[in-house]
Amino acid sequence: MFPHCCHPPKKFQPVTHVIFDLDGTIIDTETINQAAFRAIGEEYGKKFTVEMKNNIAGCVQKETARRLVEYMDLPITPEECLETFLSFTRDKLPDCDYMPGAEKFIRHLSENGVPIAIATSSAEEEVSLKTSKKMDLFGLFNHIVCGSSDPEVKRGKPEPDIYLICASRFADKPKPCKCLVFEDAYNGVLAGLAAGMQTIMIPDVNVPHEMWSKATLRFDIQQI
Structure with missing residues (x-):
């Protein structure tokens, strides 16, 4: 049984790297x-x-x-x-809080040697503020790409640029199909899919069906 499965399970592919959005996915900004x-x-x-x-x-x-x-x-x-x-x-x-389950899941990935990174539309200055009191967790990430200030990110979400750049900055440069994206926003889901990555959406309750049905899989907060 796959709750809120947007595509048949046979389409799920093995992945080696995980990329997270930040706002609304890891922290409740x-x-x-x-x-x-x-x-x-x-x-x-x-x-x-x-x-x-x-x-x-x-x-x-x-x-x-x-x-x-x-x-x-x-x-x-x-x-x-x-x-x-x-x-x-x-x-x-x-002083923003973590989203439910986010901290535990990120630590689990890190402890098991899964390379993790962040691709956020925020600027570096704001990301520094958001993470300033949480560096014990954010220090676990390989890197953070800040879409509003990174000169290499020419186009923001829903274009795929930020996710492709984020993948390219892992030391082993995985193919996009080997990366799994976690997103809470429709534009972010479109960006992850456009990059050729399987994309899991964790939407809030007000996101209509047409805005999450394209995702590879949907998680609800209560499932995490």
Whole structure:
């Protein structure tokens, strides 16, 4: 029995490396982010909706800000939107919690010699804040690719660039088909699949079927 199996089990292939998204997959920054998005909208009498949330999740910071301004028809530039967002979230990021089961699973992979890395749309400065009080865990990762600041990442999720670059930075440079991706966002799932990697989605309850059905497999929080 395979709960929420999006493709027949016969299509599952052996993997050697695991790549994680960060926000909403390893750590619960989404609660902070959504509060910031709502506050920005409310300042201009606009409402931030679940549909907007699903459509911007996983995007690099500049694209997130651009979409927010467009979706909510805000009278500010994307650059101003991004700066407001960052000023709202920065001091809260070091204290964000782990997602259920994430820490235990990551330690299990590390203890069993599975190479692990992170491919996040966040910028390096914000990743440093998010991981500053959790280096005992984040020190287990081979490397972290930060899509909003890494010069090699030319296109953000849903394009495959960040996952292909992340795979190439493992010492043994595994083929994409040997990498397993964990994601919480639709754009991230599309990026992992476009990179030729099996991709597991761990969506929140508000993600509609069409946004997770393309994933190789879906996990729910209560299954982890």
